[in-house]
Amino acid sequence: MQKTDNSRRDFLKSAALAGGGFMLSFNWFGKEVLAADSAVAATTAAGDFAPNAYLSISPDGIVSIFSPNPEVGQGIKTAFPIIVAEELDVDWANVKVLQAPLDTKKFERQVAGGSGSIPHSWQRLRKAGATARQMLIEAAAKKWNVSAAECKTEKGYVIHITSNKRLSYGELATDAAQITPPTDVKLKDIKDFKLIGSTVKNVDNKPILTGQPLFGIDFYREGMLFSMIQRPPAFGLKLKSFDATAAKAMPGIVDVVSFKNKVAVVGKSTWEVKKAKDVLKIEWEKEGNLESTDDHNKLFKELLDSPKAEVRRKEGNVEEAFKNAAKIIESEYQCPFLPHNPMEPMNFFAHVREDGVELVGPTQTPANAQGQTAKLLNIAPEKVTVELTRMGGGFGRRLGTDYVLEAVEVSNLVKAPVKVIWTREDDMTGGSYRPAVRYRFRAALDKQGNMIGYTLRGVGINAGNPTRENNFPSGAVPNLLIDSVDHKSPITTGPWRAPITNFLAFAEQSFLDEVASAAGKDAVQFRLELLEKAKTAPAGPVRYDIDRMKAVIELAAEKSGWNKKRKGVSLGFSVYFSHASYVAQVGEVVMKKGKPVLQKIYAAVDCGVVINQSGARNQIIGGIVDGMGHAMYGNLTFSEGKPNQSNFNTFRLIKMNEIPAVDVHFVDNGIDPTGLGEPALPPTGGSIANAIFKATGKRLKNQPFIEQEEKLLEGIS
Amino acid sequence: MAVYNLNINGKVYKTDVAPDTPLLWVLRDHLGLLGTKYGCGMAMCGACTVHINGEATRTCILPVSSVSAAKITTIEGLSEKGDHPVQTAWNEVDVPQCGYCQAGQIMTAAAFLKSNPKPTTEEIETAMSNNLCRCGTYHRIREAVQLAATKMKQ
Numbered sequence: 001m002q003k004t005d006n007s008r009r010d011f012l013k014s015a016a017l018a019g020g021g022f023m024l025s026f027n028w029f030g031k032e033v034l035a036a037d038s039a040v041a042a043t044t045a046a047g048d049f050a051p052n053a054y055l056s057i058s059p060d061g062i063v064s065i066f067s068p069n070p071e072v073g074q075g076i077k078t079a080f081p082i083i084v085a086e087e088l089d090v091d092w093a094n095v096k097v098l099q100a101p102l103d104t105k106k107f108e109r110q111v112a113g114g115s116g117s118i119p120h121s122w123q124r125l126r127k128a129g130a131t132a133r134q135m136l137i138e139a140a141a142k143k144w145n146v147s148a149a150e151c152k153t154e155k156g157y158v159i160h161i162t163s164n165k166r167l168s169y170g171e172l173a174t175d176a177a178q179i180t181p182p183t184d185v186k187l188k189d190i191k192d193f194k195l196i197g198s199t200v201k202n203v204d205n206k207p208i209l210t211g212q213p214l215f216g217i218d219f220y221r222e223g224m225l226f227s228m229i230q231r232p233p234a235f236g237l238k239l240k241s242f243d244a245t246a247a248k249a250m251p252g253i254v255d256v257v258s259f260k261n262k263v264a265v266v267g268k269s270t271w272e273v274k275k276a277k278d279v280l281k282i283e284w285e286k287e288g289n290l291e292s293t294d295d296h297n298k299l300f301k302e303l304l305d306s307p308k309a310e311v312r313r314k315e316g317n318v319e320e321a322f323k324n325a326a327k328i329i330e331s332e333y334q335c336p337f338l339p340h341n342p343m344e345p346m347n348f349f350a351h352v353r354e355d356g357v358e359l360v361g362p363t364q365t366p367a368n369a370q371g372q373t374a375k376l377l378n379i380a381p382e383k384v385t386v387e388l389t390r391m392g393g394g395f396g397r398r399l400g401t402d403y404v405l406e407a408v409e410v411s412n413l414v415k416a417p418v419k420v421i422w423t424r425e426d427d428m429t430g431g432s433y434r435p436a437v438r439y440r441f442r443a444a445l446d447k448q449g450n451m452i453g454y455t456l457r458g459v460g461i462n463a464g465n466p467t468r469e470n471n472f473p474s475g476a477v478p479n480l481l482i483d484s485v486d487h488k489s490p491i492t493t494g495p496w497r498a499p500i501t502n503f504l505a506f507a508e509q510s511f512l513d514e515v516a517s518a519a520g521k522d523a524v525q526f527r528l529e530l531l532e533k534a535k536t537a538p539a540g541p542v543r544y545d546i547d548r549m550k551a552v553i554e555l556a557a558e559k560s561g562w563n564k565k566r567k568g569v570s571l572g573f574s575v576y577f578s579h580a581s582y583v584a585q586v587g588e589v590v591m592k593k594g595k596p597v598l599q600k601i602y603a604a605v606d607c608g609v610v611i612n613q614s615g616a617r618n619q620i621i622g623g624i625v626d627g628m629g630h631a632m633y634g635n636l637t638f639s640e641g642k643p644n645q646s647n648f649n650t651f652r653l654i655k656m657n658e659i660p661a662v663d664v665h666f667v668d669n670g671i672d673p674t675g676l677g678e679p680a681l682p683p684t685g686g687s688i689a690n691a692i693f694k695a696t697g698k699r700l701k702n703q704p705f706i707e708q709e710e711k712l713l714e715g716i717s
Numbered sequence: 718m719a720v721y722n723l724n725i726n727g728k729v730y731k732t733d734v735a736p737d738t739p740l741l742w743v744l745r746d747h748l749g750l751l752g753t754k755y756g757c758g759m760a761m762c763g764a765c766t767v768h769i770n771g772e773a774t775r776t777c778i779l780p781v782s783s784v785s786a787a788k789i790t791t792i793e794g795l796s797e798k799g800d801h802p803v804q805t806a807w808n809e810v811d812v813p814q815c816g817y818c819q820a821g822q823i824m825t826a827a828a829f830l831k832s833n834p835k836p837t838t839e840e841i842e843t844a845m846s847n848n849l850c851r852c853g854t855y856h857r858i859r860e861a862v863q864l865a866a867t868k869m870k871q
Contacts, residue, residue, distance in 0.1 A: 073814040073815025199811075201808060202813050202814075202816070204813070205807070205813060206799060208813050208816035208819055208820075209808060210792065210799040210804065211750075211752015211793045211820045215754075215817060217754070218751040220746075220751075226746070270745070270755075271734075341851055343756050343764060343851045344756075344815070392754070392815050392817025395851070421755075614811045618814055618854065618857070619814075621853065621854075622814055622854060625853025625855060625856075626853050629853070648762055655847070655849065656846045656858065656859060657842040659856065
């Protein structure tokens with residue numbers, strides 16, 4: 001292994017590889033560029049200089065680009081390398097994409113969450129590609145004895161413009177490694193993008209479509225043991241005692257161990273440990289409240305009237321506004337808990353050895369997995385390596401590290417490499433849910449139908465702050481009060497795709513529809529008027545871009561034919577700003593045999609520059625299908641702390657025959673890109689419910705819709 | 718435990734497992750054929766779909782003892798070079814997001830198109846609706862099945 005160091009001199013020394021390749025690793029903070037060979041780069045040890053990303057070009061012209069962030073289905077493993085390749089100016093067909101392992105020194109924010117990867121890395125990735133391109137140009141110029149300004153690049157070649165001499169990046173690789181990296185490189189003009197904004201296929205299509213091992217659950221190692229774990233069957237219970245005699249006598253079982261209220265069966269195959277787990281005899285005892293959904297429903301009513309609430313935002317004089325109101329509208333909306341249900345259940349591989357810990361598996365937060373493992377075992381984080389696998393979905397579930405630490409605990413107890421696997425039932429009953437929340441909205445209208453007062457009380461079960469107090473319509477209403485009350489429960493919650501806004505957006509956009517109706521105004525006009533007020537007479541800080549929100553509203557209205565009456569067609573409007581992107585939607589409902597049928601959703605999206613048309617559209621459509629599915633059917637209820645649904649026979653996921661057509665339009669404004677993993681989901685429930693209201697006069701207020709208005713909704717497809 | 722000589726993807730695989738072991742776990746834990754996925758363990762999601770004598774079949778509740786004489790095809794054996802028309806269509810339409818359910822979707826679609834080479838949209842929906850995709854790639858799956866049908870006609 002070659003030694004690497006931070007100094008420029010060392011860069012020059014070590015950059016040329018044994019095979020004559022040219023390898024660069026980049027500090028994405030934009031200052032230093034340093035070479036390393038791939039082995040060093042892939043297994044950077046403590047004390048090494050650790051730039052944030054790297055690409056390599058081999059003499060045969062193959063460009064390898066490491067993608068550092070976890071791939072959870074959001075398409076980052078395709079999008080990141082597109083950005084590097086664009087600025088590098090290479091033929092995409094010659095790019096090889098590799099997943100980088102966790103490296104907290106070299107990379108920053110190796111996280112899949114909050115739709116934040118693209119905005120965080122956009123400039124860094126561009127600079128990485130552009131710097132390499134500039135060095136290749138300089139290497140060619142030196143060889144030809146011409147000025148770099150006389151050269152251009154094209155699809156992996158440097159070309160001397162006047163003589164038309166050409167050298168491929170592969171041919172230049174060794175020489176380019178001797179070039180001093182420029183500190184300031186010029187990035188492409190957005191209008192010159194060829195790859196960014198084109199249609200690029202998922203880089204892992206081949207292995208996915210041919211069944212090659214890619215996912216955490218596909219990780220197998222010689223001598224590895226399998227483990228399944230029995231956790232408390234209800235929230236509020238703890239382990240009292242267990243008898244593993246029968247389980248231990250089962251074939252293939254190596255050991256049964258216990259830690260932190262859990263009992264783990266360890267054995268030689270998945271099926272054997274599952275069967276043994278089923279014969280464990282365990283006694284549980286109460287350690288907290290055993291809460292039921294009925295209790296929560298009663299509790300919500302109390303909390304909505306509680307005098308003790310945390311004020312999140314206050315503008316003007318709300319009492320005065322409601323006293324002077326010509327009309328007051330009040331409405332409540334409620335959602336249940338939801339499990340994440342990624343198709344790949346929780347699993348992780350851990351090997352706790354004397355000299356360190358090896359972790360392999362699906363995680364949205366590898367740095368947390370490393371840090372918490374180190375803390376658990378009281379060792380230095382550098383002793384813990386984390387290899388990232390492709391994830392079979394996450395939706396926020398794999399932001400947590402509980403299942404990673406389980407693998408560490410078991411491996412540590414049995415002193416062997418172990419893969420922990422959860423059954424679907426373990427997964428669905430295991431906690432970390434989207435919290436159940438209830439909202440009460442009130443609006444005061446003056447005689448002209450202007451919204452002069454607005455209040456929102458959000459109450460939730462382990463929801464933290466269930467409001468997003470600075471989101472629209474804050475800033476557009478002169479007298480406003482947003483507050484919340486949280487109930488602490490043994491039922492564990494966690495971030496679920498578009499946390500809080502996955503339901504708040506539905507409630508808010510439905511309520512604004514109610515207010516618009518009461519004011520006798522068109523839903524689109526009403527929202528545009530509010531934005532105009534936020535612009536001309538802002539009430540407190542405005543934390544969203546008024547013009548960008550207006551633009552998606554207008555685009556969705558245009559594409560859906562909002563102002564054109566079509567016989568038998570009812571349209572519903574919704575718009576939401578979340579995770580730095582703007583999405584407006586129009587739901588289109590027709591009546592068939594007296595029932596509403598959702599036939600189409602139009603979406604207008606502003607995420608700035610679209611990196612990959614195919615990936616971006618996939619995210620928008622997927623987010624809408626997800627939002628619709630959970631609004632319609634998703635429901636996790638509890639009886640005495642125990643989840644009543646534990647598999648897909650009782651928890652209903654949306655199916656192919658239940659989806660509407662989706663028509664996606666992007667705003668093309670050239671603004672730096674933002675993420676798309678989440679923003680399409682929040683507005684979905686609202687566009688559907690508002691269209692159904694228009695078609696039927698019935699307002700859906702509680703999710704899942706199917707249980708609120710079963711008869712009304714039978715016909716939705 | 719019992720010894721089975723399983724006929725998978727045109728090869729014979731010998732394995733010694735408990736007769737009630739679901740085929741899914743024999744494939745994954747004992748034979749290293751990892752393309753067939755575990756999703757629910759109760760034949761509700763379709764991630765574990767393979768072909769048993771040409772029929773799309775869920776393997777998470779299928780005891781190995783019941784398929785000892787069957788011809789089994791998994792995603793790894795659907796085509797030699799990954800170029801079955803369904804796989805090609807899936808790539809052209811760029812279906813996957815996370816990709817986890819797609820092997821099961823493809824196996825279901827391939828068996829369906831064999832029995833119904835000219836399906837209507839409704840028939841596709843009926844055939845594919847019990848394969849769950851948590852990412853919501855249903856639009857593209859439907860489009861890919863339609864495209865595969867045209868490819869198979871040629």
